[in-house]
Amino acid sequence: xxxxxxxxxxxxxxxxxxxxxxxxxxxxxxxxxxxxxxxxxxxxxxxxxxxxxxxxxxxxxxxxxxxxxxxxxxxxxxxxxxxxxxxxxxxxxxxxxxxxxxxxxxxxxxxxxxxxxxxxxxxxxxxxxxxxxxxxxxxxxxxxxxxxxxxxxxxxxxxxxxxxxxxxxxxxxxxxxxxxxxxxxxxxxxxxxxxxxxxxxxxxxxxxxxx
Numbered sequence: 001x002x003x004x005x006x007x008x009x010x011x012x013x014x015x016x017x018x019x020x021x022x023x024x025x026x027x028x029x030x031x032x033x034x035x036x037x038x039x040x041x042x043x044x045x046x047x048x049x050x051x052x053x054x055x056x057x058x059x060x061x062x063x064x065x066x067x068x069x070x071x072x073x074x075x076x077x078x079x080x081x082x083x084x085x086x087x088x089x090x091x092x093x094x095x096x097x098x099x100x101x102x103x104x105x106x107x108x109x110x111x112x113x114x115x116x117x118x119x120x121x122x123x124x125x126x127x128x129x130x131x132x133x134x135x136x137x138x139x140x141x142x143x144x145x146x147x148x149x150x151x152x153x154x155x156x157x158x159x160x161x162x163x164x165x166x167x168x169x170x171x172x173x174x175x176x177x178x179x180x181x182x183x184x185x186x187x188x189x190x191x192x193x194x195x196x197x198x199x200x201x202x203x204x205x206x207x208x209x210x211x
Contacts (some may be wrong), residue, residue, distance in 0.1 A: 001185070012039040025193055026029070027064075027065070027068065027132060027158065027160075027187075029052070029186045030102055030158055030183075031054075031065070031068055033156070033183055034183065035052075035140065038069070038072055039072070039074045049140075050152075051153040052152055052153065052154035052155070052156075053140065053142055053152055053156070054141040054142075054156040055142060055144045055156070055175065056142075056143065056158045056159065056160065057143065057159065057161055057162075057164060057168070058156075058160075058161070059147075061141075061158070061160050065140060065141035066137065066138040066139075069138070069140035069141070070140070077108075078157070094111065138140060144163070145165075145171070147171065147172070147175050148171055151175055151177060152175060152176060153176070153177050153178070155172075155183070156182075156183045156185070157172050157173070157182070157183070157185070158184075158185050159185070159186045160187050160188070160198045162188075163201070164202060166202055166203055168202060169199070169201045169202065170201075176178045
């Protein structure tokens with residue numbers, strides 16, 4: 001793959017090189033390019049967000065991008081937390097009782113006799129836990145694998161690390177409807193030559209050994 005700063009109206013090179021639009025180095029600048037109008041209410045409509053995203057390789061980078069974009073929003077933000085609650089018998093202390101901060105503490109009651117007061121106890125936990133989750137995360141960015149089957153009008157590809165599995169780069173490049181709406185930033189390219197930037201395209205070696 002090749003990335004450069006040339007115009008879209010140049011002549012085709014006739015080879016297999018892909019030349020999407022490049023952006024200045026740095027994640028902050030890349031976000032500036034992809035979400036320039038994020039706080040303009042006349043532009044940043046539901047369709048604006050639905051038709052653009054940044055793809056990358058790992059969930060760690062996805063979280064970093066989503067957090068960075070979220071901080072740029074001028075809207076009120078509300079935090080939704082998951083919660084875990086134990087089903088306990090009547091008479092047990094409430095799990096939301098507020099206690100003053102102190103270095104002293106005492107066990108009020110041991111309702112379950114097979115629970116020992118011991119650090120590092122590996123016995124089976126005798127209480128039933130109920131977990132309430134809020135399985136929604138921002139989608140300003142997502143992993144390439146998560147984006148399979150989806151298409152957007154404005155796509156950014158951020159490679160802090162190269163693609164690492166067969167066909168991953170192809171999946172990323174094929175998520176956008178127009179090449180002119182595709183931007184890419186490769187932080188650590190495999191090769192830089194004559195203002196061009198290269199990255200690896202991972203393909204199973206066995207494909208080239210078939211007759």
